[in-house]
Amino acid sequence: MIGDRAHALLSASGANKWLNCTPSARLEETFQDTQSEYAAEGSLAHEVAELKLRKYFLEPIGPRKFNNQIKKFKENPLWDDEILKHTDVYLExxxxxxxxxxSSPYVAVEKKILYDMYVPEGFGTGDCILIGGNTLYVIDFKYGKGVPVPAEDNSQMKLYALGAYAEYSFLYNIETIKLVIIQPRLNNISEYELSAADLLEWGESIKPIAEKAFKGEGEFISGDHCRFCRAKSLCRARTEFNISLEEFNQMKPPLISNEEVGQILERAQNLAKWVKDLEEYALSACLQGEIIPGWKAVEGRGSRQYTDIDVAFEDLKSEGIDEALLYERKPLTVPALEKVLGKKQYRELLEGKGHVKSEPGKPTLARESDKRESITNKVTPEEAFKNE
Ligand code: SF4
Known part of the structure; x- marks a missing residue:
């Protein structure tokens, strides 16, 4: 089961980090590996997903046994009925x-995958491996809802694919690799295809980098990958990168250019994340009695809660307080009502009857990689001419 998954030093999920910053894996070893509540929730969803796939593809389980297993999962305090819906998307x-x-393809679920022929001591667990015809599918179920994870050129997926290819290419004639990430909470199903030859070439290209990473050698390189590094708060390379303003100091004109605005915004995003990481670190250090000069931990703003809301409200009513004062009646927003009604009824009863109008959102700044089309208020010469 996924909750018991062991991790390699050069894990597939951390590949983006150690491929970009080779000494990071050894540095991370000096930090405790703590599991967040989100990760625990993801592990639970993975266990449900695994059960469903096993039931369908590998070991038919009767309804009673299946329901008993689900009942057990529901005892977990992190349980949410949404897990059933989202794992269905993956199964489907x-x-x-x-x-x-x-003919039935080969399917493996929660498969231990060795990719140590490319990366020292490299192994991991693939959620689902499927081989049909000449295609090897590596399918990953992600329960996170932070940012959509693309399958395109995804190092984690390519490492799993390398391991799966090494294991199965003796039995199957694998020519094409399909990497798939299913992230149902973000409606993200991302697919990426590459040839087996390209995958193997990539595997060869990372061998020397992985060797360096295993030995803890190379240069610390800060970047977006730092977000997932256990050293992210105290790492000197990340600190120096974030506080160095050298390139901007060298720029002479009194006004900064649009190019510099773009660069500064890019830096500011990393800076904001880094400051947040530092604050989290400093708070936990202060709580453990360590000294962070100039800072201390204090009690935050508290909150008041009803000891028993039903008893309290009954008491208020018996004292003559009007019930209308105790509750607020608010209409649901359109997206919330769509969720309650379901898409079909929502379309019939609201959209179909003209009760919903769409307003464009306020212009907002986004990264160039954003999928939405760019907009502008600038009037083109043709439009200006038309309006004259
Ligand atoms: S925080 Fe970034 S630069 Fe520092 S070790 Fe980790 S990945 Fe490398």
Whole structure:
């Protein structure tokens, strides 16, 4: 089960980090590996997903046994009924792939994958491996809802694919690799295809980098990958990168250019994340009795709660307080009502009857990589001419 997953020093999920900053893996070893509540929630969802895939593809489980297992999962304090819905999206996707083939494809679930022929002591656990025809699918279920994770050129997925290819290419003629990330809470199903030859070439290209990373050698390189590094708060390379303003000091004109605005905004995003990491670190250090000069931990603003809301309200009513004063009646927002009604009823009863109008959102700044089309208020010469 996924909750018991062991991790390699050069883990596949951390590959983006150690490929970009080779000494990071050894530095991270000096920090405790703590699991967040989000990760624990993800582990629970993975266990449900695994059960569903096993039931469908590998070991038919009767309804009673299946329901008992689900009942056990529901005892977990992190349980949310949404897990059932989201794991169905994953199951349905894998089923749809399997149904494309005339004969049943090979399916492995929660498969230990060794990629140590490319990365020293490299191993991991793949959520689902499917081989149909000449195609090897590496399918990853992600329960996070922070940012959508793309399958395109994803190092974690490529490492799993390398390991799976090494294991199965003796039995199957694998020519194409499909990497798939299913992140149902963000409606993200991301697919990426590459040839087996390209995958193997990539594997060869990372061998020397992985060797360095295993030995803890190379240069500390700060970047977006620092977000997931256990050393992120105290890392000197990240600190120096964030506080160095050298390139901006060298720029002479009194007004900064648009190019510099872009660069500064880019830096500011990293800076904001870094400051937040430092604050979290400093708070936990202060709470442990360490000294962070100039700072201390204090009690935050408290909150008041009803000891028993039903008893309290009954008491208020018996004292003559009007019930209308105790509750507020608020209409649901359109997206919330759509969730309650379901898409079909929402379309019939609201959109279909013209009760919903769409307003464009306020212009907002986004990264160039954002999928939305860019907008402008600038009037083109043709438009200006038309309006004259
Ligand atoms: S915080 Fe960034 S620069 Fe520092 S070790 Fe980790 S990945 Fe490397």
């Amino acid at each position: 996707y894998v089923q749809s792939i399997a149904h494309q083939y005339n």
